[in-house]
Amino acid sequence: MSSYDVRIHAILTNELSGRKKSYTVRWKVAGRPFRDTFATRALAESFRSKLVVSQREGVAFDKASGLPEPMARALNTRSWLEHAIAYVDMKWPRASAKHRKGIAETLATVTPALLMTDRGVPNDKALRAALYGWAFNKSRRDAGDPPADLTTAVRWLKGNTVDLAALTDATLVRKALDTLALRIDGAPASPATIARKRAVFSGALKYAVELRLLDTHPMSLVSWTAPKTADEVDRRAVVNPDQARALLAEVGRAVPELEAFFGCMYYAALRPEEVLHLREDEYERPAHPGGWGALHLTGSTVAVGRYWGDSGDTAEDRELKHRGKTATRDVPVPPPLVRLLDHHLNEYPSGPNGRLFVTRRGPGGRYVPTAGQPIPNNTYGKAWRGARAKVLTAAQQRSPLARRPYDLRHAAVSLWLNAGVPATQVAEWAGHSVHVLMRVYAKCVYGAEEAAKNRVEAALALQESQPSY
Template sequence: MSTYDVRIWAIREYKGNDRKTGKERKTYRVRWEVAGREFGKTFQTRAMAESFRSRLIIAQREGTAFDAPTGLPEPMARELNSRTWYELATAFVDMKWPRAAATQRKSIADALTTVTPALLSSSRGAPSESDIRRALYSWSFNKAQRDTGKPPADLAPVVKWLSANTLPLAEVANPATIRKALDLLATRLDGGPAAANTVARKRAVLYSALKYAVELRYLDAHPMDFIQWRAPKNAEEIDRKVVVNPKQARALLTALRDTDPALEGFFACMYFAALRPSEVMHLRNDECDLPEEGWGWLHLSGSTQHVGEEWSDSGEMREDRELKHRAKNATRDVPACPELVSILRRHRQEHGRTPDGRMFNAPGARPAPVSKSTYLRAWRQAREKALTPAQQRSPLARVPYHLRHAAVSLWLNAGVPATQVAQWAGHSVHVLLKVYASCIDGQDQAARHRIEGALGTPEPDQEG
């Protein structure tokens, strides 16, 4: 629907504080009316606002019809409406793919797959929800798969429907649409609320995708910057109920030695040296300094991620990467206590050196890191053997990663300076104290004693 009933008003200046930095900032809003309906666009600078307003005035003076739904001159509306969410999302995936790790590629695809159903323009002839999710995740948002050519026969009709039935970006930028998309990100497939970490991760991907649209000049401003939407609170602190004490940890390691002795050292590295599972899988024999007596060292050089062959550049199920939050060639040295040194020396003696140099490999003729399913199965069996029925039902050491939490908590409780713990664990001090604050035991009692000392002993009342 087109109209010539257009009124363009003066630019309005707004003063406020930036939500992220708290600093004072100004924004400039262009306002106009088309067929009695008010429209507006906000810009970060006056120059950008004046440029956009000039385009509207020129179109009005030249007698160009305005598109009533978008409020834009018809040439601008056609240009904007020619770009759909599906085109933007696939372009965003292609831009991110070359420099993203395989795990990040999966995360981006997962987030975009979650939000796309909120950005469909029609339900007519729509495939099932499961087919839509499968087509988006396994093909549309996987550049390696799209680069092979046409989608698989069973997905081709779904992909064709999706490419023709997502909203134009002008409608995606509508506040009501953005809010609908955010609400969907916060909901699980079964209708329950999604975990706060999941919502934060997926929201960041959506924000980045729309920021890419601004970068490409498909949108004049980021639509999420003007939405007052509150994400679920993120409980970043570790729950102390998952942290095992030394006695419980040793019971679990003993159970592992009985059920799967080749993995005792694998889990010992997580408890005694706070290694992540991916770092243990990457650990090489020549990176382990294991003296006959005393402390040793583990010189970490990378991590091995389980990613799936369709997401990696090599086509392998696993991918060797740099250490988390480190540069490609960075290393991290972690001390190995005498108990861990003894376990690893015994592992070498009983299981030998692997052909590819890894400390821990899956059994078989072809060298390969221990699979995730293998070490998770061994962990479940160890919990059943080492813990009481009540403990098994509790969150105590429910997943192997909880051994790392126990290690870091133990170091902090032992009085090791936070800067040193952060260096060994591969964290920043800020994150370390924020995440492990509730697991530092005994500090409240020590603090009360210090307060008593500062207050001193009260003097007795003087009477008579």
Template sequence: MLDDLAVKLDGTAAAASTIGRKKAVFSGALRYAVELGHLPAHPMNRVKWTAPKKSDEVDRTAVANPEQAARLLRAVRDSTPELEAFFGAMYYAGLRPEEVLNLHDLHYERSTWPDGWGWLHLGGAAVEVGSGWTDDGGAIEYRALKHRGVKDTRDVPAEPALCALLDRHIEQFPPGPDGRLFVTRRGPGGMYRPTNGRPVTANARHTAWRKARERGLTPAERKAGVAPVPYSLRHACLSGWLNAGVSAALAATWAGHSIAVLLKIYAKCLYGEQEAALRRIDAFRAEFGWPGTA
């Protein structure tokens, strides 16, 4: 059974992440069978089987640089203007999609001066799970922030470019009945009015992103896999913070990661890190006049 989990229906090898997810589900079912008394012990404990290694690191070729990100956001504005600020929050503040979906007008602290920095005070996430998995039969489940308690919050800075996007969005596209900024909308003549306040669906977000990649990236960039999914914008943001010199501890706090996970995921995205380290070593050698130094 474990070997079967490692292949797809067509017989080709499955991705390491897929295997890990299926193995966890299968193991949970077996563990439950032990609890019910259907099995005397967990059979996986008697089998030596190694799953393919899963790589958590972000591929630097998929991380959009600032110029590419700007083109993508402009393309969203041209094709799906009501979602420009949604993707902007992911790029400029590193928010996860479910955190943006739960963003209320009251969560947005505007700057006290023109073109200044604001703050986003996050208090939860809106996760699209399907009606079969919620108590009320709805497709959305409102949860605590990832890796945090029910009442925990997280503060993230909103740079001036993001504040401008959010201000324009709120002016053009009023929040839904419950105050959420990114909800399903409809209306003739470009009048995008919120409907029942349901968060924007995953299908709508991914459709908008496909259009943006077609408009905003060159064929070579699309083929190379630049920003293949909306989540790539979060990767671009966090990589940008680290490359700008923000400490790993502070970047992890803003991103809602542990420091270890942050550095593990973005290890390959630290542009110029090796060159800077070599220059520091050269300077150290030169200070003491060691051989091979200027």
């Protein structure tokens, strides 16, 4: 709290023993008395003059310390590292494990741009390990001192990041933003990555304003434009039905327990984390042979690493994307996916937790359920890369075509739209809003432009045929 009700009194001289004196500056803020004593009159007069100048210039005074707000902030200033750690701790309890990792990654990226000196600085690898692996991971930091291999880097960082007040320098803020626009290897980051990291950095600075450690948000001082984010799906990444079937068949030949896993992405447009969360009781079989089934989705399973979640597991169960914790989503299962899922369940019984897709191991190529651990990202990623290498031509492998398993979901949604399924229904099945659906997939709707031209042409022909009077 602050106040403009300030009264500054004359300096009080104090007689001490041995002919010594001290000098006390006295003032009141909102009726509350404050005082500070100095060894010499010159020091007392200098301090009092600062109070007087602030009062004349209409600067608010902090009620707690009695000082003008700029002086109070300087008194309570903290280093960038201290503030960044405080920001992590504030966000940690309510953030998902994936969001915690994102915050730590951003702060670890930007902190090397906010150092006071490069004298004695540890190498880049050591700095990142100290920041991402310990300082910005509350669980590991709360466990005790940093590991021996990080101690030197952590100690150096604690004494060598700039004071938070230094971020009122627009040049420094621009340097930080430019750093966020680069990958670790120095190449430009993607527009989506830059936007995500900029939002985290902005949040940390906003928290400083909220704590009244800064007057204004430092980014408001800088005219810095982030690269445009391309929301649209690259149509070059979208496989056609023949290519999709060939890729799934190759997965079925090489890694058979994953064919239905990828099938769920292509035939039902599931996200990988939704497939990992799928349980046997969420699969509703068709009412009659050759019919359609249904999937009743209840959540997602996200790989997060051992030290980012609250349970200590490497994966975290979350709600469906963009939905509440108890929300569900129903997705139809066409006959080709019914066949894949039924075959999968016959060959590979679900794990102890009911999950359809868990890590499996066994001699002679016979796979058996493990304790129910979700399939690691690198496991299904390797299987997909192997299928691409077998099915696609050399030119196609160099292209974006089905480069990621996620591109199967894009192919499914594009197929639905091009088949004439209403956008509202596609959005419901895919777990999007209609607005996001059309913004992201607009370029993947084949024939829409030609159909529009035909309708305009027909309308013009109708007008020309009408008699004019």
